[in-house]
Amino acid sequence: MITKNVEKILNEQIEKEGYSSNLYLSMASWAETEGYAGISKWLYAQAEEELLHMMKFVHFINERSGHAIIPAFKQPPAKFEGIKKLFDQVLEHEEYITKSINDIVALAIKENDFASHNWLQWFVTEQVEEEASVHEIIDKLNLLGEGNMYLFDRDIMSLRGASE
Numbered sequence: 001m002i003t004k005n006v007e008k009i010l011n012e013q014i015e016k017e018g019y020s021s022n023l024y025l026s027m028a029s030w031a032e033t034e035g036y037a038g039i040s041k042w043l044y045a046q047a048e049e050e051l052l053h054m055m056k057f058v059h060f061i062n063e064r065s066g067h068a069i070i071p072a073f074k075q076p077p078a079k080f081e082g083i084k085k086l087f088d089q090v091l092e093h094e095e096y097i098t099k100s101i102n103d104i105v106a107l108a109i110k111e112n113d114f115a116s117h118n119w120l121q122w123f124v125t126e127q128v129e130e131e132a133s134v135h136e137i138i139d140k141l142n143l144l145g146e147g148n149m150y151l152f153d154r155d156i157m158s159l160r161g162a163s164e
């Protein structure tokens with residue numbers, strides 16, 4: 001059984017994870033149309049992961065006798081101003097999600113909901129890994145400069161291994 005407050009904040013996270021998935025899907029689609037096959041593959045995979053995160057929240061809420069409500073999602077941007085800015089945006093978004101997960105953990109503790117607290121640890125770890133993986137990408141982009149995206153686009157999928 002979850003408390004009303006925990007149910008509410010978990011439901012809010014469904015929207016955030018679903019929006020993350022759509023944001024990365026939109027980035028993937030843009031990158032694909034710009035000819036970045038590798039980068040779009042990375043982003044499509046990321047979009048799928050976020051969809052799974054959303055599903056985890058849906059199932060968890062319902063398993064704990066709450067009711068997962070599927071919300072409307074706002075439309076993500078369709079165009080991006082280049083690869084470096086795109087990954088800066090990914091990092092900023094993941095930092096926002098990390099803060100949001102931390103807020104849920106804090107509420108679970110406040111409400112003595114140790115089962116939710118325990119379940120949320122997977123997301124705490126996942127956020128550390130996701131931020132690290134995007135930092136690694138940004139470091140590589142800084143090394144390369146935006147002039148030569150060919151090798152980066154070719155090699156980006158090999159960076160995924162570190163985060164999974």
Ligand code: OFO
Nearest residue numbers: 017050053097130
């Ligand atoms: Fe990118 O993370 Fe979901 O949680």
